[in-house]
Amino acid sequence: xxxxFAAGCFWHVEDLFRKTKGVKSTKVGYTGGNLSNPxxxxxxxxxxxHAEAVEVDYDPDEISYEELLDVFxxxxxxxxxxxxxxxxxxxxRSSIFFHDETQKQIAExxxxxxxxxxxxxxxxxxxxxxxxxxxxxxEYHQKYFQKHGIS
Numbered sequence: 001x002x003x004x005f006a007a008g009c010f011w012h013v014e015d016l017f018r019k020t021k022g023v024k025s026t027k028v029g030y031t032g033g034n035l036s037n038p039x040x041x042x043x044x045x046x047x048x049x050h051a052e053a054v055e056v057d058y059d060p061d062e063i064s065y066e067e068l069l070d071v072f073x074x075x076x077x078x079x080x081x082x083x084x085x086x087x088x089x090x091x092x093r094s095s096i097f098f099h100d101e102t103q104k105q106i107a108e109x110x111x112x113x114x115x116x117x118x119x120x121x122x123x124x125x126x127x128x129x130x131x132x133x134x135x136x137x138x139e140y141h142q143k144y145f146q147k148h149g150i151s
Contacts, residue, residue, distance in 0.1 A: 006097070007075065
């Protein structure tokens with residue numbers, strides 16, 4: 001099955017999911033914008049509307065969508081609008097891109113649970129929207145941390 005998340009710079013997000021049991025493969029790319037086949041340089045202009053995102057292929061017999069959402073929520077600040085740490089711009093927004101109605105319902109319930117948990121003192125700004133076309137990022141971005149001995 002497939003899941004797509006945006007939670008800041010895709011290098012870190014990809015590394016987290018790649019190391020998660022039940023995840024079969026990951027790829028980083030761009031989604032949610034208004035330009036076909038964008039490049040990294042175009043996305044960085046903050047004018048294409050794309051998010052840096054990670055597409056996760058997972059085995060639902062080994063890990064649930066809810067567990068993937070736990071990885072998502074617990075590894076970025078979902079209250080920070082269009083930024084994560086020093087990275088600023090719409091491409092660094094917090095988003096869950098659902099692939100079917102079941103994922104949508106689970107994601108919305110998960111967000112409600114996070115909002116009522118008291119874990120965050122500010123409002124969660126994470127978007128939940130249908131998964132649009134996903135454009136795989138340039139090869140040098142794929143498994144970046146692994147390639148550079150960071151993980």
